[in-house]
Amino acid sequence: MSATDMSDDSTDVSICHHGEFQPRIVDMGRWEPDASGRLRRAALDLYSERGFEQTTVQDIADRAGVTERTFFRYFTDKREVLFDGLHALEDVIVAAVMSAPAEASAKPMKLAMDSLQAATPFFAERYDYAKQRAGVIAANPGLQEREFLKLSSMALGVATALKARGVGDSAADIAGDTAVVVFQQGFQRWIGGSDPDALGRCMREAYDELAALAAQG
Amino acid sequence: MSATDMSDDSTDVSICHHGEFQPRIVDMGRWEPDASGRLRRAALDLYSERGFEQTTVQDIADRAGVTERTFFRYFTDKREVLFDGLHALEDVIVAAVMSAPAEASAKPMKLAMDSLQAATPFFAERYDYAKQRAGVIAANPGLQEREFLKLSSMALGVATALKARGVGDSAADIAGDTAVVVFQQGFQRWIGGSDPDALGRCMREAYDELAALAAQG
């Protein structure tokens, strides 16, 4: 069964679902390319349209023009399809921590915060996508669970990078966790606003507030 | 089918599984009492013995001497059996925030931290249980997800209570999140140590470190 043989009703939708690939005349392999990308888009759209729980993996696979089994080859579960891109984000932030000048290690909290700024272009390009995704996640506790797990992985990544720079264990752990709190708070303000380039500023403000609060008692 | 009729091999284990209830001669209702407690114990023990994923809900129900369906009447899912007790914890902390003297609202971060101290007796009584439970959770990402969700619910509870006292929205949100970070860090040190009464001190230390870090940059 080739990608073009498929004749169930949802296939047409799936193949034309994103803008690229109009000239599908020559040079077509056995299967439509970018199956995982199609699955990601199909999943996000269906989660938006009907809700996460009202969407079956079969639905997603149908819209993407693949089988359910293929979905599970790319994503470990139904939630992960919204989150696997975050590995790249974590990598960017951790790289920023590692590549800072040597003297930055003396102020681990500041180092962590500055490294978060490295993530802002990652999001600025995807403002609309980020908003849609955030709406879906906010509507479902199960998806929030997964988000928290990813954030904690980010915190651990930052903490580990700080430790590798010689920062003490407990300072590194706390700085990592605190950075994630700031990221989260800043992100929510950014999503709630309308300026795609404001993420860095939102995080900065959140951090300043946190520092002011911590100084109180 | 009454609780005493059951004759499959795991039933005996389940009925005698916890110390109480030796005199089961008279005064026995239709079913063994405290089904949810038996399920909680059975689940924690099985998760410890075989691991979370290697344990089926059927296993838990068998050991507790009930049916699988009964498990799902008490707990919304297989993870929740380890977490539903945390509602009580959140209530205690939120109550502490609400009942502080009026002038405490001026220093929301300090108020949140002091309220966390109200939770320490909750844990001191259950040190061994808490260690076993923490070990199980640490071994399974799926359980960590649920733990983070509960912690975020705690953060939201603290933030909401602070707002009810007149604290500004963003300060309340950040104080709630930060309090949870401190709770988490303190909890981990407490679990890693050997003094059941040290939780309060561990949290205090974590907070002091956080404040020192935040003051740096």
Next chain:
DNA sequence: TTGGCCATGTCAGCGACTGACATGAGTGAC
């Protein structure tokens, strides 16, 4: 006694996820 309450049991079914095996275009070796 009767009748309703309610914790539990029973049963059928859906959907998430997995392991094992089949298929067939693309690709390089000869």
Next chain:
DNA sequence: GTCACTCATGTCAGTCGCTGACATGGCCAA
């Protein structure tokens, strides 16, 4: 040119988490 090998995908059967609908039978109040 064809042979063998790869590898993304399809196919199929099965387990387990979880739910709705209905049955059962001690208990308690009228």
